[in-house]
Amino acid sequence: MLLEADGGPTAARRSPPDPDAEIVPGVRWGRPEWVPSAAFWADMVSRASEQSDGFVNRDGSLQEEVGFCLVGGYGITAEVNHAVHDRLMEAGVFVPGRRPAEGDLEALLLQPVLLGGRPVRYRFPHQRARRLAVALGMIEDDPPPTDDALAFRRHLMRIPGIGPKTASWITRNWLGSDEVAILDIHIIRAGLLIGLFDRSMRVPRDYEALERRFLEFCGALGARPSLLDAVMWRAMRNIGRGPV
Numbered sequence: 001m002l003l004e005a006d007g008g009p010t011a012a013r014r015s016p017p018d019p020d021a022e023i024v025p026g027v028r029w030g031r032p033e034w035v036p037s038a039a040f041w042a043d044m045v046s047r048a049s050e051q052s053d054g055f056v057n058r059d060g061s062l063q064e065e066v067g068f069c070l071v072g073g074y075g076i077t078a079e080v081n082h083a084v085h086d087r088l089m090e091a092g093v094f095v096p097g098r099r100p101a102e103g104d105l106e107a108l109l110l111q112p113v114l115l116g117g118r119p120v121r122y123r124f125p126h127q128r129a130r131r132l133a134v135a136l137g138m139i140e141d142d143p144p145p146t147d148d149a150l151a152f153r154r155h156l157m158r159i160p161g162i163g164p165k166t167a168s169w170i171t172r173n174w175l176g177s178d179e180v181a182i183l184d185i186h187i188i189r190a191g192l193l194i195g196l197f198d199r200s201m202r203v204p205r206d207y208e209a210l211e212r213r214f215l216e217f218c219g220a221l222g223a224r225p226s227l228l229d230a231v232m233w234r235a236m237r238n239i240g241r242g243p244v
Contacts, residue, residue, distance in 0.1 A: 023220040024213075026195045035239070036193050038221065044231050045223045062143070062174060063094040066135055069169045070161060075123050078237075083113035084122050099137055105129035131161035149177035164207040178225045181214045183207060186236035187229055191217075 016039065017029040023038050030037025067088060072081035091108055093100040106129035112119035122128075144155035149171055156167040168180040181187070183203055191197035191210070196217055201210055218225045 024196070024216050027217065027220075028195070030194075036190055036235070038194060038217075041190075041194075041228065041232065042221045042223070044235060045221065045228055048227055048231050061094055061096050063096060063098075063136055063139060064089065065170055065174045066139060066156075066159075066162075067094050067132060069166050069173070070131055070135060071128060073166060079115055080113065080120060080122065083115060083120075084109065087111070087113060093132075094136070097140065099140060100133065102129050102133040105132050127161075131159075135159045135162065146175065149175050149179040152177075153180055163204050165203065168211075172226050172229075176226060178218075181211045181218075181225050182229050182233075183210055183214065184233065186233045187214070190232045190236050 017023065019029055019031050019034075019039070021029050023029050027038055030039045032039045032043040034040055064085075068081065068085045071084050071088070072078070088094065088105075088108055092098060093105060093108070106125055109122050109125035109129050112121050114120070138159050142155075144152045146152060152175060153164070153167045153171045156162050156170055157164065162170075165183055169182045171177050171180050172182055188197060188203070188210070191214065192199060196213055197210055203210065214229070215225055218228050221228065
């Protein structure tokens with residue numbers, strides 16, 4: 001069973017496309033057992049749910065969401081991201097109006113977190129403390145508009161350290177928007193493997209062109225981008241790094 005663009009279930013196709021048929025230019029349908037293929041991703045999305053696989057967060061403050069995305073990213077595992085963010089939450093640094101100082105944030109980031117019973121040090125305490133302090137201040141002084149997802153993303157990209165991927169991450173999580181896509185390394189790898197992305201294209205330079213291709217692919221599958229990128233992220237992370 002496939003999903004409509006709004007995430008609701010639809011009737012299963014009477015007959016699946018031919019495995020060699022292109023559902024978007026350059027991407028063959030394949031079969032569900034071909035890992036990965038368009039048919040594989042359609043099957044994965046059909047088994048997913050917004051509650052367990054979506055990352056939409058409509059609770060808490062925007063400061064919390066920006067903090068989570070800035071603490072995470074390149075070089076930071078999801079487990080460390082969650083543990084460090086939980087510590088910052090407990091310290092109250094994301095309370096609107098708090099405006100934590102860079103030094104206070106750095107002191108919190110320098111403390112190891114416990115993962116699996118062992119202490120783990122956060123990799124970028126100095127850089128991320130500086131970015132967090134600036135970002136939280138800018139959000140207080142000039143909050144982004146919430147009635148337009150693309151304007152919201154552009155506004156966030158004015159904050160030092162927030163590029164198109166991080167801004168898209170915050171936009172998708174906070175607004176639940178399907179107008180943006182989070183193109184991290186796992187999504188790029190998946191796209192390269194199925195021929196969705198041209199190998200000459202790079203992020204952040206070609207982010208919008210890659211995003212258009214991803215959104216076109218989502219439309220062909222009848223899948224919400226906010227759900228498909230979450231499903232792809234989890235699956236590719238579990239598959240592990242391999243040649244593309």
